Amino acid sequence: MPILSKSKIKDVLNQLSQNAELFVPLARGDESGFYSWNSYQEGSDRLMLDALNVLLPPKSIVFPQTERMYSFTGNGTTVEIKETFESPQPRIIFGLRACDAAAIACFDDVFLTMGFVDSFYQARRDNTTIVAHACYQPGANCFCEAMGVDPTEPVNADVIIRDTGDSYIWESKTDKGEKLSAALGALLENKEAKSPQLQPFKQQANYEGVAEKLKGMFEDPMWEELASTCQTCGICTYVCPSCYCFDIQVKSWGDEGYRFRCYDSCMYSEYTLMAGGHNPRSNEQERFRNRFLHKLQFFSERYGKPLCTGCGRCIVACPVGINIVQIINQVKEADTSVRA
Amino acid sequence: MSEHKCNCENPLVPGVVEVIDIKDETPDVKSFFVRSIGGGVPFDVMPGQLGMVSLLPVGEGMYSVSWQEEQEYLHFAIKRVGLMTNELHRIEVGHQLGVRGPYGNGFPVEECKGKDMLFIAGGIGLAPLRSFIKYCFKHRQDYGKIQIIYGSRSYADLCFKDELFEKWPQEKDTEVYITIDNPEEGWDGHVGFVPAYLEEINPAAAGKIAVVCGPPVMIKFVLQSLEKMGYTDEQVISTLEMRMKCGIGKCGRCNVGSQYICLDGPVFNLAQLKQLPPEW
Structure with a gap:
């Protein structure tokens, strides 16, 4: 089977970045995320292929934090609107984990199904090749398996790599993956290798039946208690690989400008504030509840799977220690019969 | 770029x-x-x-x-x-x-064919209903009796006055009831809130579809009145409002439960609304 020796990893990344913009997990200063391999600085950046999850997910590669939609000129008497978007260059995301790959599958559901296709997203998605990195040693905050994600078989992968110690097994899954294999040529060796064994998860989330049970828990006093410490800072939505909610805003100067979309967060009160002042989710508790119900119930009702892939980033990032695993388990264990 | x-x-x-x-x-x-x-x-x-x-x-x-x-x-x-x-x-x-x-989905114009139509609106809430009202007039033979109950704060705040007072009352088998919140000089029509006026008129539920739009508080009391008057949840239709950005069910903000008002709505019947979390 094709094997990629870790000693050749930089040669491989150099080779892959010849024909596409290549994104790899890097630690850079105080941050870590998926950065262009072309921007890699020997000495200050650190390649993070062996880390489970970098701080920021790779979602911006298929769904940028800000994205121009169209430009316009004119002040009203004549208006011209011209669709614009960054020309989607071929891209490779190298080394993302099963949770992040599954989150991109959630984006595919949102942006490409249910009547309308988001052509900005589709253009990027079509030009993206995914080299996913199978996981065998779940981290302290990992719970992907509980959310229906198989860490050893990432979905949406064009290639799966599996760590065997001093090398990776290279398993191409699609035509796009085959193209990468061909481009690597002799950098891939042919050897026998054995996949590692999946180790037990440290976090135990019990999501089974939770989406269904939540239908009857909208008014549960649990939400008030859980939301009481939430600062509605929105960091959970920013670090989340599957949070996709966006705003549409305008930038203008003189008689021209452009409209763009950018990440938004359901934790902010402006998110649902209507002209005239009415706000259906004006308080923190309502927004908190909506976020968790969107993740654990509403998305599941609409698309047949939760909008949480168990990466654990929000658990790490939350300044007040709100923990989605605890919330899932609390719902699971809640005795709703006494309240009904 | x-x-x-x-x-x-x-x-x-x-x-x-x-x-x-x-x-x-x-x-x-x-x-x-x-x-x-x-x-x-x-x-x-x-x-x-x-x-x-x-x-x-x-x-x-x-x-x-x-x-x-x-x-x-x-x-x-x-x-x-x-x-x-x-x-x-x-x-x-x-x-x-x-x-x-x-x-959005629009009103169920096909399913309403053959029914008597009761339109109940307050303030700017007549704007969305007007498209359905005019559709009924345009396809007059497809719909039964048409009743329109509309209220505003004052005479000046009534929208589409020429239609309300001149055109619509002259349409075949059509009744237009107008009310304003407070008495004012020169107004000899009905005074009072829409839900109370509705109960006063008391249109029979049999064979009828009620379409409701207006301020949230009006909708709330109108729905209660309709229930009291014997309308089933399937006979009552409303149209919801939420902040919207994309319009195609993607940007996230207009959800009520798992439904996006811009895409799955804005029109729902009361049976559907009762399935949603009470955030509308």
């Missing part, structure tokens, strides 16, 4: 329209009649569907299309409530806007 035309139809990019007429409906509601540059409508709408109106560079807002006149124009009746609508109320005929759509 390279800039180029996309070959695909992009539902997030508006087309340009020209405002061909503006009419004052009330002190804070204006009607805007728009058509594509060079003529025609930017898109066809069914009653109750939405259009996203872009006033460049100020902002975009989602409005129910109050009427599509053939291939001539789209009519939006828009209340001045915020930043964008304040600016919009300042434009003049000839101004060019962006419009994208149509969005």
Whole structure:
């Protein structure tokens, strides 16, 4: 089977970045995320292929934090609107984990199904090749398996790599993956290798039946208690690989400008504030509840799977220690019969 | 960044329209009649569907299309409530806007065929119902008796006065009931709130569909009245409002439960509404 020796990893990344913009997990200063391999600085950046999850997910590669939609000129008497978007260059995301790959599958559901296709997203998605990195040693905050994600078989992968110690097994899954294999040529060796064994998860989330049970828990006093410490800072939505909610805003100067979309967060009160002042989710508790119900119930009702892939980033990032695993388990264990 | 035309139809990019007429409906509601540059409508709408109106560079807002006149124009009746609508109320005929759509499910015009129709509206809530009312008049033989109950704060705040007082009462088998909140000089019509007036008129539930739109508090009491009068949840239809950005069920904010008001709504019957979390 094709094997990629870790000693050749930089040669491989150099080779892959010849024909596409290549994104790899890097630690850079105080941050870590998926950065262009072309921007890699020997000495200050650190390649993070062996880390489970970098701080920021790779979602911006298929769904940028800000994205121009169209430009316009004119002040009203004549208006011209011209669709614009960054020309989607071929891209490779190298080394993302099963949770992040599954989150991109959630984006595919949102942006490409249910009547309308988001052509900005589709253009990027079509030009993206995914080299996913199978996981065998779940981290302290990992719970992907509980959310229906198989860490050893990432979905949406064009290639799966599996760590065997001093090398990776290279398993191409699609035509796009085959193209990468061909481009690597002799950098891939042919050897026998054995996949590692999946180790037990440290976090135990019990999501089974939770989406269904939540239908009857909208008014549960649990939400008030859980939301009481939430600062509605929105960091959970920013670090989340599957949070996709966006705003549409305008930038203008003189008689021209452009409209763009950018990440938004359901934790902010402006998110649902209507002209005239009415706000259906004006308080923190309502927004908190909506976020968790969107993740654990509403998305599941609409698309047949939760909008949480168990990466654990929000658990790490939350300044007040709100923990989605605890919330899932609390719902699971809640005795709703006494309240009904 | 390279800039180029996309070959695909992009539902997030508006087309340009020209405002061909503006009419004052009330002190804070204006009607805007728009058509594509060079003529025609930017898109066809069914009653109750939405259009996203872009006033460049100020902002975009989602409005129910109050009427599509053939291939001539789209009519939006828009209340001045915020930043964008304040600016919009300042434009003049000839101004060019962006419009994208149509969005949303619209009213169930087919399922209502053969039924008597009861339209209940308050304030600007008549704007979305008007498209359905006019549709019924246009296809008069498809619908039974038509009753319209409409209320506003004052006479001045009643929208579409020429239709309310002149045109609609003359339509075949049609009754128009109008009320204002407080007595005022020169008004000899009904005074009082819509829910109370509805109970006073007491239109029988049999064979009828009630379509309700207005301020949240009016909707709440009208729904209670209709229930008291024997209307089933399937006989009552309403149209919801939430903040919207994309219009195609993707940007997230207009959800009530798992439903996106811009895409799955804005029209729901009461049976469907009761399935949703009480956030509407």
